[in-house]
Amino acid sequence: GAVVSQHPSWVICKSGTSVKIECRSLDFQATTMFWYRQFPKQSLMLMATSNEGSKATYEQGVEKDKFLINHASLTLSTLTVTSAHPEDSSFYICSASETGTDHNEQFFGPGTRLTVL
């Protein structure tokens, strides 16, 4: 099956620093990648949809200048949380859709747990 990796798995940082999270599709080409955020005991919240070679589409209420997304290749997308604050502490999950599938199934990465002190 399609495999998506995320790095790092967890990160602790000081308030005001920036954190970069990588999402890679390991054995398939992903035209579209999605970034989600999940707070404890809540459902997934889509932050943005990223298409290779173009600007990401952000959901309402998500600051695009704070959450920088780059999808430079068909196998890599990055999310940079700039000037992180404690309220940004969350579980960040990426997913990728495989090009050409009939139902655009999303394959999820293992997630990155961010703690901002």
Add this chain to the structure above:
Amino acid sequence: GQNIDQPTEMTATEGAIVQINCTYQTSGFNGLFWYQQHAGEAPTFLSYNVLDGLEEKGRFSSFLSRSKGYSYLLLKELQMKDSASYLCAAMDSNYQLIWGAGTKLIIKP
């Protein structure tokens, strides 16, 4: 607006059967997904339905009624490892997934 409803929590006994219901309202429809998510982990794909009817996959089955905007996930021969949250997600006309809040399933011995 777009909306997904599923129960917040359910409890079942090991070895029994449980049905988790999901109703959806979306702008257009391109299928209904069920995902399993263990605490602290990312979701894993369980099933996809786009046509009416029942899809069986081992101990898990998923049903869809497009006219009723309704789906259910049926889990048979429950095992302790099935304790997890089960997420229902409907894909709208833009191929965007609309997520439910998840149903936390508690399995008791």
